[in-house]
Amino acid sequence: MAGSGGSLSRSGLRGREAELEELQTLIASVARTGSGALTLIRGEPGIGKSTLLAEAAARAGAAGFSVGLGKADELHHIVPLSSLAACILHGDQPLLSGDAFADLARNHDQRIWLVERLAEAIEARAGSVPVLIALDDVQWADPLSRFALKQLPTRLRTSPVLWMLTGRQEPAGPAEEVVAAATGELPAVTVPLGPLSGAAIGQLADDTLGAAVDERVRDLLDGAGGNPFLAVEMLAGLRTAGASGEPVHPGLVVGVRGRLGSLQPSTLRFLQMGAVLGRRFGFPEAAALCGQPPTTLIAALEEAVRAGLLDDDGDHLVFRHDLLRQAVYVDIPPSARKALHREAAKHLVSAGHQPIDTVPHILKGALPGDEEAVTLLRRAADDVLPVTPGLAADLMTRALELVPPARPLNFVVGEQAIVCLTRAGRNREALSTGDRLLAFRPPLEAFSRLQAALGGTLWNMDLVDELRRRAETALAVGGAAPEVGARLAALRALALSRGHDLVAAREAGENTLRDAIAIGDREAHVLALFGLGEIALNAGENAIALERFTALSAVDSAFLPEEIVAYQHLDDFESSERLLQAAGNAGSPRQAMLLWAQAQHHLGLGRLDDAEADFVTMERLEEDVQVPVQQLNSRVIRSQIALLRGDREAARQHLTAALERLVIKPNPGNTAAVRFLEAVLAEDEGDIGLAIDKIRQVQEKGPFMRWRLLRTWVDSAIRVALRGADQGLAEDLAAQAQAHAERNPAVPTATGIAAQALGLVNKDLAMLERSVALLKASPRPLVRAAASADLGQALLAAGRKGEAAAALTHAHATFAESGAHAAATRVQRDLGGAEAAGRRSATRQRPVQGWDALTASEKKIARLVAEGHTNRSAADLLVVSPHTVNTHLTSAFRKLSVNSRVQLANLVMALRDD
Structure with missing residues (x-):
């Protein structure tokens, strides 16, 4: 921490040897292991966090790190990504150029997309050198930077990226949120800074005043309470007093007042205007608040710098410490502060600043009825809505408070507030806001x-x-x-x-x-x-649905996921894959829904491992943005995947999660989906009566659910009905499948399943053979395998064992290839009855650890990463989302017990050598 004069270069590090050693160890660990880590330096204002962070950053730079060092600012904590921008754009080798960053923010307006692009830039740099991203005063980070900080350390945990933050002691503040998000995913260390010892404070005195420090001074320093900043300010004040002969009372504010008291009135006013603008401010803006031309305040600026209160970095003026700014700020009368903030907002607007730059001042200075402030809040909300809808909702809520209820403007502002609240997922608040406005009889x-x-x-x-x-x-x-x-x-x-x-x-x-x-x-x-x-x-009219959704995505590309899924319903997985690839290259504004479409694509093609990874990733992204849309349906499908694999425990866990989500969104569709899952699980556990009851409940939840829910699962429901001797239910389900086929005559899956349903209900062998023949044109292997298994069982019952063995062998191989081990095992039992032991292959479950525990996709990604690919380049090669690559990679790291890409590369190379 620098002082106002003298040699204080080491003063901020006195008594911090142990903490500095801990940070040095962490720096060395990241460089050595090639894996990520996060540390939070926490303590009260003035305790030395900033100085320790700066020293750690310097040591990381000396150790070969690419260093990005930034500081969040109290009055600039709203501008989206402004806090992280300081880390990414500054330094000897910025992670992104200013133009690239501006282009990123201008052309793509979704949080998840932005964070992924930032991750790619950091990952690319970390591929050649370890990276340190250090952010001071994270408690003032803007909402989008806080969102990114909760995602990026985990996303980049397999790369040598060290995140170093400082924050104040707040039990549930932004710093704690970031640490909590990283805990359990990568090493996360909190370094608390307590008061300095008396010996360390004595060293500070020696640094400032020389070795001849008398007992009076040492007694005075006891008032600093071990806070190095307070001690340094007292010492600086003592030195000033020694020159002027004025006494200095203990305590920071008194000490600063003593220093301010020696300043010219114009300098003091200039500092107060600067304190209103923030810790970092522009000279012209401060002059404008003073009501004077900048040229007349040069002397005031020079005096403030000489007094050690301000630093001049060439572009802005900066209070040397937040506490200095606060000490100046609190001496401004509260009513004057409010008026000055409002005046500051006006000057910023006239100088051409963006509306969002004025918001902190409006929030502190606007009074009810201030329509100009309302206009600025509305414009700012529009600007930030795509990336930080929660902030936009907060701004519009405040704007609504500033408009008297009786004015027509109240309804205009209220309409915008409802939209912002809804986009932020705050639906109940939006509804109550709307109803409150409607009560005024507009x-x-x-x-x-x-x-x-x-x-x-x-x-x-x-x-x-x-x-x-x-x-x-x-x-x-x-x-x-x-x-x-x-x-x-x-x-x-x-x-x-x-x-x-x-x-x-x-x-x-x-x-x-x-x-x-x-x-x-x-x-x-x-x-x-x-x-x-x-x-x-x-x-159930899939061709018409595709026509509508294709037209919709042409008007609004955000609805591309709906078009992709519509192609899948028509068995056109080639078009589905083409659009998925195009969306991945262009970036989708609805990343979670795009992952839903990708998961459905993989599920339809029988790639259970890939589908599971997509669903897991989609759920995580929805949780990140706190807008759950497909959480329940994802859990229902993951439960069915678990049953296909033979993992009943996981299936039950997913049902429990689905039931929890059903409480939140108990609509007919969600209710029917959960009831059908309960039927599947009950049948698996042998409770046929309960399974039939649940299927009947599904049938009663509305005709539209028949087409959406049982499109490819109706054969399972029919088998349950037949096992329970409920012929009427089985026939109803078969009629449903037939009606769906009539609506979709060009869809092989629909016509094949309809034939399969009739064959099951009527015990019609010829119809089952027709089903298998029709489904040869279907791209859905699990559907084909189920039909072949039904045919094999029917042939077996008819005594045609040779043909039965062929059908069952095909079903077994298809199930096993998709990873549906439980389904393959059931078919294998029927193969025994067909006396085809010699033609069987054992169904082997994957181990849980080691290379053989990896899925096919995890092995592909592991090999690509070992060759030096980033998540993005691997995703492009495999035609999946980088988010899904990250999910696969995380699973592979866990199964292989490795923590970095370097360790993974070494393991893959060792396997090749073997």
Whole structure:
């Protein structure tokens, strides 16, 4: 920590030898092992965190690290990614150029995408040298930087990246959140800084005043309480007092006041204006707040620098320590502070700064009725909504508080607040905000706009009956602008997609689409196409669903995942893969939903390991952004995958997780999905009565669920019904499969499963043979294997053992290749009955540790990483998401008991040598 004069180069390190040694050990460990680590230096203000961080960064640089060192700022803690930008853009070899960073932030506006691109840049640098990313005062990091800090250390744990943060002692602050996210995933060390010993404080005195420090001074330093910054300031004040003959009272604020008291009034005013602007501020902005031309304040600036209060880095002025700024700031009367902050916001706007730069001052200085402040908050919320919707929601909530309820502006601001709250996943808050505004009886146009804004909220909350009721009410009362009327009509059609009369829903959707196109309203257009796509899916009309979703993704690329899944429903996995690859290269604004589509792609092609990894990754990303959409359905499918593998314990665990999520979102679709899973598990455990009861519950949850849930699982349900001698249920399910095939005559999976269902229900061997023949054109191996197994059992019962053995052998091989070991084992038992032991191959479960424990995808990725590929380049080669590569790689590291890419490369090379 530098002082106002004298040799204080080591003062901040006095008494910190043990902590510095701990950081030195961590630096050496990351360099030696090639794996990541995180450390938090924690302590009260002035305790020496910044100086220790700077010394550690210097030592890391001397050890060959690429170092990025930055500092978060109290009054700039809102600008998205501003805190991490300081670490990434500064230093001798910045991780990203300023232009590259600006392009990144300008062209792609989603949190997950941004973090992944940052990870790629850091990973690429770490491929040649170890990297240190050090951020001071993380408690003031902006929301997007905090989000990134909770993701990046874990994402980069297999690379030599050391994260070093400093933060104040806060039990549940941002620093603790970052550490908690890393704990258990990589070494995470907290280094607490306590008060310095009396001996260390004495050394500080010697550094400043020389060896002849009398007892009076040492007694005075006891008032610092072991805080090095307070001690240094007292010592600097003593030295100033020695020159002027003025006494100095113990304590920082008093000490600083003593130093300020010797300054010219113009210098003191200049410092106060700077303190309002923040620890780091521009000279012209401070001059503007002073109401003077900058040229007249040069003398004041020079005096402030000479006094050791400010540093001048050439671009900005910086208070030498946060505590100095705070000491100056608290001497400004509170009412004056508020007015100055509001004035600061005005000057920043006039100087061309972005609205988000003015927000900290508006939050401190705006008063109710300040419409200019409301306008700036609204513009800032628009700017940050794509990357930090939570911040946008906070800004709009504050804007709404500034508008008196009786003013028309209240409804305009409220509409925007509802949208932001909904985007942030704060649906209940959005609904209560909307209802509170509606209670003021707004004009008809405002009433319609608020109800339209609440449409997305109600859809997210699965309150489709309430959505339909509100949309119909708003349409009935009239007074809406044409575009708002079109949106309300589209929301009504979307709500009808969950009802029984899908013919009426389709008619409503098509009328709405025509109106939206005629009016030219993009939002209504998107809503209408999405509703029509949902209606087609719920009616089992897959070709029409594809047509709607293709048109939708052309209007809004965010809906590409829906188009991809629609292709899969038509058995067109080539188009699905093409679009997945294109989306991976371009970057999707809905990364979690894209992973859902990718998981469905792998599941359909029988790649259970890859599908499982995609579902795991998708769940993690949804948890990261706190917007759960497919969490429950993912757990249902993962449970079914576990049963196919023979892992009943995991299947039960996934059911438990699905039930927990059902409590949160108990809509008919989620309820039916969980009930069907319960049926599958009950059948696996031998409780046929319970299984049949659960399947009946699924059938009662609405006709649309029949097409969505049992599209490829209806054969399992029929087998349960037949085992329980419930012929009526079996026939109902077979009729359902037949109806689905009639709706999709060009889809081999649909027509093949319909034939399989009839063959099972009627014990019709010829129909089962037809099913197998039809399914030869299906790209879904698990569906083909199930049909072959059914045929083999029927042939076996008919005494045609040779043909049965052929069918069962094919089923066994297909199940085993997909990793469906339990299903393969069941077929193997039937093969024994077919007397085909000589043609059988044992179904071997993978071990849990070692190279043989890795899945095929994990082995591919391990080899690619060992060859030097990054997550991105490996993902491009394998046509998967980098997020999925990370999931596979994490699993491989765990199974191989390695912690870094270097160790992995050594292991892979050793295997090749063998």
